[in-house]
Amino acid sequence: xxxxSFSVRMAxxxxxxxxxxxxTTLFVAKAEGHEIYCISFDYGQRHRFELQCxxxxxxxxxxxxxxTVKIDPVLFQDRSSHSATALIAGGAAVPENxxxxxxxxxxxxxxxxxxxxxxxxxxxxxxxxxxxxxxxxLYIGANALDYSGYPDCRPAFLQxxxxxxxxxxxxxxxxxxxxxKAPLVDDTKADIIRRGLKxxxxxxxxxxxxxxxxxxxxxxxxxxCLLREKGFAEVGVEDPLLLKDxx
Amino acid sequence: xxxxSFSVRMAxxxxxxxxxxxxTTLFVAKAEGHEIYCISFDYGQRHRFELQCxxxxxxxxxxxxxxTVKIDPVLFQDRSSHSATALIAGGAAVPENxxxxxxxxxxxxxxxxxxxxxxxxxxxxxxxxxxxxxxxxLYIGANALDYSGYPDCRPAFLQxxxxxxxxxxxxxxxxxxxxxKAPLVDDTKADIIRRGLKxxxxxxxxxxxxxxxxxxxxxxxxxxCLLREKGFAEVGVEDPLLLKDxx
Numbered sequence: 001x002x003x004x005s006f007s008v009r010m011a012x013x014x015x016x017x018x019x020x021x022x023x024t025t026l027f028v029a030k031a032e033g034h035e036i037y038c039i040s041f042d043y044g045q046r047h048r049f050e051l052q053c054x055x056x057x058x059x060x061x062x063x064x065x066x067x068t069v070k071i072d073p074v075l076f077q078d079r080s081s082h083s084a085t086a087l088i089a090g091g092a093a094v095p096e097n098x099x100x101x102x103x104x105x106x107x108x109x110x111x112x113x114x115x116x117x118x119x120x121x122x123x124x125x126x127x128x129x130x131x132x133x134x135x136x137x138l139y140i141g142a143n144a145l146d147y148s149g150y151p152d153c154r155p156a157f158l159q160x161x162x163x164x165x166x167x168x169x170x171x172x173x174x175x176x177x178x179x180x181k182a183p184l185v186d187d188t189k190a191d192i193i194r195r196g197l198k199x200x201x202x203x204x205x206x207x208x209x210x211x212x213x214x215x216x217x218x219x220x221x222x223x224x225c226l227l228r229e230k231g232f233a234e235v236g237v238e239d240p241l242l243l244k245d246x247x
Numbered sequence: 248x249x250x251x252s253f254s255v256r257m258a259x260x261x262x263x264x265x266x267x268x269x270x271t272t273l274f275v276a277k278a279e280g281h282e283i284y285c286i287s288f289d290y291g292q293r294h295r296f297e298l299q300c301x302x303x304x305x306x307x308x309x310x311x312x313x314x315t316v317k318i319d320p321v322l323f324q325d326r327s328s329h330s331a332t333a334l335i336a337g338g339a340a341v342p343e344n345x346x347x348x349x350x351x352x353x354x355x356x357x358x359x360x361x362x363x364x365x366x367x368x369x370x371x372x373x374x375x376x377x378x379x380x381x382x383x384x385l386y387i388g389a390n391a392l393d394y395s396g397y398p399d400c401r402p403a404f405l406q407x408x409x410x411x412x413x414x415x416x417x418x419x420x421x422x423x424x425x426x427x428k429a430p431l432v433d434d435t436k437a438d439i440i441r442r443g444l445k446x447x448x449x450x451x452x453x454x455x456x457x458x459x460x461x462x463x464x465x466x467x468x469x470x471x472c473l474l475r476e477k478g479f480a481e482v483g484v485e486d487p488l489l490l491k492d493x494x
Binding site for chain 2: 039067069070072074075076077078110114115116117118119120121123124125127128129131132133151152154156157160161163164165167168169170172173174
């Protein structure tokens with residue numbers, strides 16, 4: 001018989017960047033019956049417009065809470081270094097027009113857009129948030145296919161994090177523990193978009209570009225723009241973000 | 248032959264709360280030949296005085312950088328809950344005069360001073376900081392003996408974190424990876440104090456109490472005060488903190 005506690009354990013914390021993958025993940029988690037908590041991160045990324053998308057999508061998904069955590073980018077970036085992550089202003093330039101991405105030839109290298117231990121830090125925050133709310137699930141939009149170069153998007157890392165989370169928490173030791181879900185991990189970008197469209201995801205309110213304008217206009221040249229464009233082309237629909245008036 | 252790169256990889260990030268254990272760990276790391284980076288956390292703990300100790304000890308140890316990271320306590324603490332962690336104002340009361348602690352009878356339970364997934368989050372921050380500085384070592388003052396109740400102080404958790412860290416980072420995949428050191432994990436409080444005294448640690452500038460006065464006067468009744476008192480008594484020296492004029 002339903003006693004209420006199941007409902008509590010069924011709550012999930014979703015890592016929500018505001019990008020195409022994490023917003024799809026949010027609606028997958030909702031469709032799988034979870035009550036939703038969302039967490040986003042402001043770490044000095046060039047693409048801060050995504051945080052507006054995250055806030056709006058968390059609202060639409062009926063999240064019980066949504067927190068945007070500020071992380072001092074100095075922890076990701078040595079101020080004296082010039083080879084530092086391209087995702088934060090002051091780092092390397094964002095690579096553009098890397099057509100080799102689209103053929104899979106670029107897959108084996110870790111891109112300069114890698115941010116040191118980012119997903120581990122984001123997941124750790126999500127775990128504290130989840131444990132304090134008695135939520136038993138963490139959802140992450142990690143994808144190993146387009147960017148198998150990111151070490152912290154690979155299933156081996158995600159599985160290891162889940163193990164560590166269950167060893168290092170009260171809920172893991174005494175309770176039912178945590179499940180880490182990465183529902184998109186093996187999907188192509190086109191698979192993800194098809195799945196999201198079926199769930200009614202509004203992709204006009206998602207941001208993928210690594211260096212958009214303040215109002216969210218994508219550059220159309222960075223890796224993330226190229227992969228998104230390819231995905232929509234394969235699905236055969238226009239990207240609704242490009243139909244908006246973004247100065 | 249020494250080529251300089253060894254020196255860089257020999258750098259260590261020390262998790263420095265400003266307590267007796269972490270300050271001892273800092274000077275152990277220094278004695279083991281590492282260049283030192285320190286990281287501390289302000290998460291709304293009642294015992295914020297420890298952060299002043301951390302800053303002063305990092306300076307004395309000649310740390311290359313010391314960052315105090317602010318973490319919104321809402322992530323550790325459901326605002327609507329009254330059973331929440333005792334370490335943050337608004338949570339449960341800090342337990343006092345638990346003499347069973349000193350006999351080992353209290354060891355099997357997770358204390359109410361547990362903070363959800365705290366050490367995992369702190370270690371994740373330390374890892375981002377370490378990777379961005381090309382430091383290959385993380386030091387934590389975790390101790391499994393006095394408080395085997397804390398899941399995130401146990402060797403099984405720490406080992407799993409190290410594995411996860413090496414799976415989820417560029418330095419772990421392509422480079423020499425990370426070693427997580429917990430040099431005090433099996434020591435008694437008296438062992439720790441003896442070790443620190445040999446290294447010249449000034450314990451008058453460490454804070455252990457869970458609810459000290461603003462100027463750092465310990466309450467003398469919380470678990471942490473009792474264990475510290477027992478440790479100094481076993482070593483047979485007076486705790487220099489108690490000799491200071493702390494209003």
